[in-house]
Amino acid sequence: MSEAETDTKIITGSNDESFKDTISIVNKEGGRKWIYPKKPVGRFYKARTILSVFLLAFMFGAPWIKIDGHPFMLFNIIERRFILFGTVFTPQDFYLFGLVMIFAFVTLFLVTAVYGRLFCGWLCPQTIFLEMVFRKIEYFIEGDYIRQKTLNASPWDLKKIFKKFSKYGIFFIISFLIANTFLAYIIGIDELLKIISEPVSAHLSGFISITVFTIFFYWIFAWFREQACILVCPYGRLQSVLLDKNSIVIAYDKIRGEPRGKVKDKQKDNLGDCIDCKLCVNVCPTGIDIRNGTQLECVNCTACIDACDSIMDKVGRPRGLIRFDSMESIEKRTGFKWTSRLTGYTSVLSVLLIVIIFLFSIRSEIDINILRTPGMLFQNQQDNKVSNMYNIKISNKTYDEKKIDLKIKESYGEIKLIGNDIILKPLEIREGSMLILLPKEIIKLTNTPVSIEVFSDGEKVDELKTNFLGPQNLNKQK
Numbered sequence: 001m002s003e004a005e006t007d008t009k010i011i012t013g014s015n016d017e018s019f020k021d022t023i024s025i026v027n028k029e030g031g032r033k034w035i036y037p038k039k040p041v042g043r044f045y046k047a048r049t050i051l052s053v054f055l056l057a058f059m060f061g062a063p064w065i066k067i068d069g070h071p072f073m074l075f076n077i078i079e080r081r082f083i084l085f086g087t088v089f090t091p092q093d094f095y096l097f098g099l100v101m102i103f104a105f106v107t108l109f110l111v112t113a114v115y116g117r118l119f120c121g122w123l124c125p126q127t128i129f130l131e132m133v134f135r136k137i138e139y140f141i142e143g144d145y146i147r148q149k150t151l152n153a154s155p156w157d158l159k160k161i162f163k164k165f166s167k168y169g170i171f172f173i174i175s176f177l178i179a180n181t182f183l184a185y186i187i188g189i190d191e192l193l194k195i196i197s198e199p200v201s202a203h204l205s206g207f208i209s210i211t212v213f214t215i216f217f218y219w220i221f222a223w224f225r226e227q228a229c230i231l232v233c234p235y236g237r238l239q240s241v242l243l244d245k246n247s248i249v250i251a252y253d254k255i256r257g258e259p260r261g262k263v264k265d266k267q268k269d270n271l272g273d274c275i276d277c278k279l280c281v282n283v284c285p286t287g288i289d290i291r292n293g294t295q296l297e298c299v300n301c302t303a304c305i306d307a308c309d310s311i312m313d314k315v316g317r318p319r320g321l322i323r324f325d326s327m328e329s330i331e332k333r334t335g336f337k338w339t340s341r342l343t344g345y346t347s348v349l350s351v352l353l354i355v356i357i358f359l360f361s362i363r364s365e366i367d368i369n370i371l372r373t374p375g376m377l378f379q380n381q382q383d384n385k386v387s388n389m390y391n392i393k394i395s396n397k398t399y400d401e402k403k404i405d406l407k408i409k410e411s412y413g414e415i416k417l418i419g420n421d422i423i424l425k426p427l428e429i430r431e432g433s434m435l436i437l438l439p440k441e442i443i444k445l446t447n448t449p450v451s452i453e454v455f456s457d458g459e460k461v462d463e464l465k466t467n468f469l470g471p472q473n474l475n476k477q478k
């Protein structure tokens, strides 16, 4: 057997690869196969429930949190204003935002390479809402999976109408709450409260946004469901390149489990621990059989671990026939191995982290850009001086009013603002113009370097360098 074939066998965990010809959510006719997962029970499900309570509380609560009267989190794409844990980021900070995003992706790659798709099952909002909110309501109203199937197959009577109406009514209300929360992250809670409390005509676009988001979330959680993870999510598609046989995944121990067989046959045949009860398949929210090996559809929800552990307890075998482990470890009983790929990811991550910390530490609360006005040459002024015109753009990234002063570092130079003094309101971005005047006698080059000191409320916050345009032969002309 070639190395590639051996690897395939290790990853699939079985010689029967016919499961690769079908998708769990598509039936033989090519239509949607509705997944009815059995309600999970067990220690991992309990842990996920507790974690999801905290995450949901944070998600719904964060837009209401204010620090000194200002939002704790805001992602205002429309006004290009972002607040992360109380710190304001403006478009001038976009490079930082880009670096943080790259850092987040590399972290996700590293975590995936080591621990598999943990994010999907434990932290992803799609899984948390679907499994921990919408499905729990479904189980409460319609019962476990067999009852749900029976109800769907039964004729429409009062009981069915009541159950379906209650379920989808609650789904719609929760979708409405999610839509409002989502919008609160974009426009802020104060604006959202205005949309809710004032007449629709005064906030037509806000009202339309809430309606569209509500319908979208309702469609996702009431109908589209696990298809988002299997067919749409790009992270799911990346699994095949992120995982290798050393990654820790939800894995079925085929060496211990195979050959599978019913409990009653265990005495007469030399069978493995799997009793082929299919409980691990029944609880799977993406409808796969983990005994076929790691598959792209697996969102690492751990429901099959809980299910199999409960069976192992019943048949008196040790837990962990399905467990967190790497395929390599299962095959060779080697335990976790640090690979060169992990060294690479960790190195990139460390460098990025150092760069981000450095850039955050030098990040100024006042951002200023000074550029010589395009197309303008120098002008001769009184008192034997020459001037250049510059465009300035200043942004105040704080919640305080700031008085900005600009000075030429070289004592012979002078700045004249066109317009009033620069007093910036909180978070204001202002554009304007100014003149720099230099005495003719010091201009010896076409481009004379000039340093501009920036003072905010009297305190020096930045120093910029620019060029001053002057006639090269000015002194000769004199």
Ligand code: SF4
Pocket: 252, 257, 273, 274, 275, 276, 277, 278, 279, 280, 281, 291, 307, 308, 309, 311, 321, 322
């Ligand atoms: S739950 Fe465990 S014992 Fe039952 S089929 Fe799945 S792997 Fe086998």
Ligand code: SF4
Pocket: 250, 280, 283, 284, 285, 286, 287, 288, 289, 290, 297, 298, 299, 300, 301, 302, 303, 304, 305
């Ligand atoms: S195989 Fe197991 S961990 Fe993966 S999605 Fe299905 S139940 Fe969850």
